[in-house]
Amino acid sequence: MSMSDSERAEKLTRRRARILPVLALFFISGQAMYLGNVTQPTRDVDTVRISAWLVWAFALLLLLATGGGFFRKREVRALMEDETTVEHRRRGIVMGFWAAMLCAVGLYVLSAFEPISARETMHLVLSFGIGAALLTFAYHERRALRDG
DSSP: OOOOHHHHHHHHHHHHHHHHHHHHHHHHHGGGGTTTOOSSOOSHHHHHHHHHHHHHHHHHHHHHHHOSOTTSOHHHHHHHSOHHHHHHHHHHHHHHHHHHHHHHHHHHHHTTTSOOOHHHHHHHHHHHHHHHHHHHHHHHHHHHHHHO
């Protein structure tokens, strides 16, 4: 028995709402291993670790920008992208922007007392922005599915 496009879109939307907070929390909690150790990589393993973080950050940004579902039919993706999802994504992106800006201001103030490398600054600003955006998007998606 095959599912219709609307049933498949509903199932994928619920799955996305369940997995987004998990991805965001893993991403945020994983930053602890990078803090204080994001200077110029001296070993190959450091280069791989930093490259993996960049790929992960880019993948999460892509997920946030598009909502996922890359390998689904166009009709299913269109059903997953209803007006509420677009609004939730917009709220997440706005929150991510503000988190990144507040992080940048905090780092600017901190840099008056403690030297901070450009790599550390970029890493923290990206991490705060992506984490806040994903958590906000996930929160609104889950709340809408619970209430609706």
